[in-house]
Amino acid sequence: MKRRLFLKGAGLGAAAGIASPAIAQSTPTVTWRLASSYPKSLETLYGACTHLSEAVAGVTDGKFKIQVFAAGEIVPALQVADAVTNGTVEMGHSGSYFYIGKDTAFAFGTVIPWGPNSRQMQAWLFHAGGLELLNEFYAKFNIYNLPAGNTGAQMGGWFRKEIKSAADLQGLKMRIGGLGGNVLQKMGVVPQQLGAGDIYPALERGVLDAVEFVGPYDDEKLGFARVAPYYYYPGFWDGCAELSFFINLEKWNNLPPTYQKVLKTCAMAAGHDMQAKYDALNPPALKRLIAGGAQLRPLPNDILKASYKHTKDLYAEMSAANPAFKKIYDHLWAFQQDSTRYWQISDLSFDLMSATALQQRWQDG
Amino acid sequence: MKRRLFLKGAGLGAAAGIASPAIAQSTPTVTWRLASSYPKSLETLYGACTHLSEAVAGVTDGKFKIQVFAAGEIVPALQVADAVTNGTVEMGHSGSYFYIGKDTAFAFGTVIPWGPNSRQMQAWLFHAGGLELLNEFYAKFNIYNLPAGNTGAQMGGWFRKEIKSAADLQGLKMRIGGLGGNVLQKMGVVPQQLGAGDIYPALERGVLDAVEFVGPYDDEKLGFARVAPYYYYPGFWDGCAELSFFINLEKWNNLPPTYQKVLKTCAMAAGHDMQAKYDALNPPALKRLIAGGAQLRPLPNDILKASYKHTKDLYAEMSAANPAFKKIYDHLWAFQQDSTRYWQISDLSFDLMSATALQQRWQDG
Numbered sequence: 001m002k003r004r005l006f007l008k009g010a011g012l013g014a015a016a017g018i019a020s021p022a023i024a025q026s027t028p029t030v031t032w033r034l035a036s037s038y039p040k041s042l043e044t045l046y047g048a049c050t051h052l053s054e055a056v057a058g059v060t061d062g063k064f065k066i067q068v069f070a071a072g073e074i075v076p077a078l079q080v081a082d083a084v085t086n087g088t089v090e091m092g093h094s095g096s097y098f099y100i101g102k103d104t105a106f107a108f109g110t111v112i113p114w115g116p117n118s119r120q121m122q123a124w125l126f127h128a129g130g131l132e133l134l135n136e137f138y139a140k141f142n143i144y145n146l147p148a149g150n151t152g153a154q155m156g157g158w159f160r161k162e163i164k165s166a167a168d169l170q171g172l173k174m175r176i177g178g179l180g181g182n183v184l185q186k187m188g189v190v191p192q193q194l195g196a197g198d199i200y201p202a203l204e205r206g207v208l209d210a211v212e213f214v215g216p217y218d219d220e221k222l223g224f225a226r227v228a229p230y231y232y233y234p235g236f237w238d239g240c241a242e243l244s245f246f247i248n249l250e251k252w253n254n255l256p257p258t259y260q261k262v263l264k265t266c267a268m269a270a271g272h273d274m275q276a277k278y279d280a281l282n283p284p285a286l287k288r289l290i291a292g293g294a295q296l297r298p299l300p301n302d303i304l305k306a307s308y309k310h311t312k313d314l315y316a317e318m319s320a321a322n323p324a325f326k327k328i329y330d331h332l333w334a335f336q337q338d339s340t341r342y343w344q345i346s347d348l349s350f351d352l353m354s355a356t357a358l359q360q361r362w363q364d365g
Numbered sequence: 366m367k368r369r370l371f372l373k374g375a376g377l378g379a380a381a382g383i384a385s386p387a388i389a390q391s392t393p394t395v396t397w398r399l400a401s402s403y404p405k406s407l408e409t410l411y412g413a414c415t416h417l418s419e420a421v422a423g424v425t426d427g428k429f430k431i432q433v434f435a436a437g438e439i440v441p442a443l444q445v446a447d448a449v450t451n452g453t454v455e456m457g458h459s460g461s462y463f464y465i466g467k468d469t470a471f472a473f474g475t476v477i478p479w480g481p482n483s484r485q486m487q488a489w490l491f492h493a494g495g496l497e498l499l500n501e502f503y504a505k506f507n508i509y510n511l512p513a514g515n516t517g518a519q520m521g522g523w524f525r526k527e528i529k530s531a532a533d534l535q536g537l538k539m540r541i542g543g544l545g546g547n548v549l550q551k552m553g554v555v556p557q558q559l560g561a562g563d564i565y566p567a568l569e570r571g572v573l574d575a576v577e578f579v580g581p582y583d584d585e586k587l588g589f590a591r592v593a594p595y596y597y598y599p600g601f602w603d604g605c606a607e608l609s610f611f612i613n614l615e616k617w618n619n620l621p622p623t624y625q626k627v628l629k630t631c632a633m634a635a636g637h638d639m640q641a642k643y644d645a646l647n648p649p650a651l652k653r654l655i656a657g658g659a660q661l662r663p664l665p666n667d668i669l670k671a672s673y674k675h676t677k678d679l680y681a682e683m684s685a686a687n688p689a690f691k692k693i694y695d696h697l698w699a700f701q702q703d704s705t706r707y708w709q710i711s712d713l714s715f716d717l718m719s720a721t722a723l724q725q726r727w728q729d730g
Binding site for chain 2: 026027055058059060061114117118119120122123124125126127128152153154155215216233234235236239258261262264265266268269271272273275276277278279280281282283284286287296298304305308309337338339340341342343344345346347348349350351352353354355357358359362
């Protein structure tokens with residue numbers, strides 16, 4: 001494809017009778033606009049956009065420019081997918097699962113409850129056919145997707161009161177996104193959608209009883225610990241969360257192959273960098289939160305167990321209602337079962353021993 | 366720096382009285398040779414080199430070419446670092462810990478026993494100052510290092526006989542690399558260094574009692590299960606293993622800034638891709654190995670516990686003997702303790718619940 005473009009470029013130059021360098025065809029000056037669903041203050045998530053933009057400019061010697069816009073600057077936070085579909089912007093940065101209202105299969109691009117962990121998600125996307133399946137689905141919305149990095153396993157969120165059993169979830173008003181809200185609804189929770197800035201005041205007034213957001217580093221900035229001090233784990237609905245670079249499909253198809261390669265490579269690097277950044281920033285943030293009064297608690301086992309059953313029921317319902325959901329779910333779940341069985345004896349086994357050794361101070365024994 | 370190069374380029378063109386495009390200075394045609402420590406048949410490890418080479422050519426429109434050579438083609442497998450130091454090749458691909466004979470601090474670029482897991486390693490390298498520390502150390506050997514991807518937690522290896530307690534390790538002849546060999550030596554094992562091709566015959570003849578290599582996908586190719594069927598986990602000495610792209614320091618410093626950015630970005634992408642590839646290929650390989658007769662066994666707890674104590678003793682000895690070792694070890698260990706405490710409630714907690722749910726089939730309950 002690159003070769004054909006090269007020949008075509010040379011041919012055009014020859015026809016016009018000018019010494020047009022073929023190279024100008026493959027690496028022209030291009031400027032794109034990228035609208036993010038996140039504010040600049042969340043430099044973890046938003047940072048993936050600036051990393052991408054700098055990398056793309058860096059490797060193309062400044063010829064491919066990507067201008068990054070924060071949530072609301074040119075597109076409202078949760079309308080990024082539409083702006084890409086319509087070509088208002090060439091590119092967006094968002095959580096795919098914000099758009100499950102359009103089609104439940106939008107959930108998979110981020111993660112589903114009791115789904116894969118971060119590395120399993122990368123394996124499924126890049127080496128098990130996951131990304132091809134997602135892009136086949138996104139094409140219906142005129143979108144081409146490049147994975148944009150992961151947060152790792154998220155926390156279960158902040159609660160005003162202690163949760164001792166599944167009964168304590170009844171009637172609880174909780175800010176939660178994606179299919180996690182559907183699962184918790186089956187368990188009596190009243191899920192709410194609220195923008196980041198509205199959560200704290202709602203918790204303070206008691207209009208909201210709980211909130212799940214991301215993890216220690218991002219959560220700390222929003223100050224939840226002061227009004228909802230019980231910090232639960234694990235966030236079974238977000239065993240990881242992958243972000244997405246959504247690209248308008250025509251814009252993608254019309255991009256010179258060299259720049260397609262640039263975007264793929266730089267998006268993968270930006271994604272790798274974001275996970276590493278989260279993994280470096282979260283541990284000290286958790287220490288600070290605990291020092292500041294946050295009460296760390298594991299989610300009760302009956303909640304975890306019941307949530308798993310409700311999750312599987314939800315997937316059966318959504319698979320019956322939506323063939324696009326079923327197709328991706330079946331593929332992902334087959335992958336995840338094998339992967340988790342291996343994980344159990346490899347990384348999980350090592351991580352468990354490593355944490356046990358640290359906790360029990362084996363070196364002193 | 367890029368700007369200065371641009372101006373210099375333009376100035377030269379003007380002085381010579383020709384319309385030399387400044388761009389030729391920042392993205393010249395460059396060809397480098399990259400020597401790997403691995404054979405082509407290990408397409409996981411070796412694949413990171415071809416991924417890098419294709420990405421670099423792809424984003425530079427073919428102007429920056431990296432020719433990849435397998436182990437032994439132009440440099441013997443375990444002399445890659447020397448070849449880079451001496452400038453025989455511009456670039457190498459190797460396991461840093463092959464070179465602990467030169468200096469024990471070479472261990473950290475790969476991993477140390479009871480060290481970080483794969484994501485912790487990325488966080489330490491890219492966002493906690495680890496890579497800066499490593500490159501400060503490598504500079505003494507005229508090397509600039511770019512991380513080249515990780516294998517994830519490795520298996521504990523193949524044993525001809527079952528290992529029921531630490532006593533069974535006495536006098537055991539085992540092929541093992543890096544500091545893992547030093548730790549096992551303290552436990553009575555006789556560590557051996559053997560090239561990949563020599564391991565199988567040595568096991569078959571009984572000259573060797575055990576071998577640790579990587580994980581199911583790579584191990585399967587070498588056929589160990591037929592002669593040493595007991596497959597142990599976890600490989601506490603390789604909680605992860607990072608590969609390295611070693612670059613001759615002068616060659617790196619003389620590379621145009623655009624190409625430095627290209628290499629950094631493409632190496633990060635190649636690294637991300639390799640971990641995803643391992644995570645996709647290992648689970649089905651383990652299933653095949655078990656179907657073929659491999660006997661999966663956890664390492665006995667007394668071995669794990671004793672190994673931890675011996676590991677800490679080893680680090681105390683090496684820190685006392687080598688200030689370069691101490692400097693990097695202290696930094697890494699401070700990072701790892703915080704990280705593991707957080708990991709315990711985040712990813713480890715989720716992974717444990719996820720594996721438990723799968724095993725106990727919560728959805729049927």
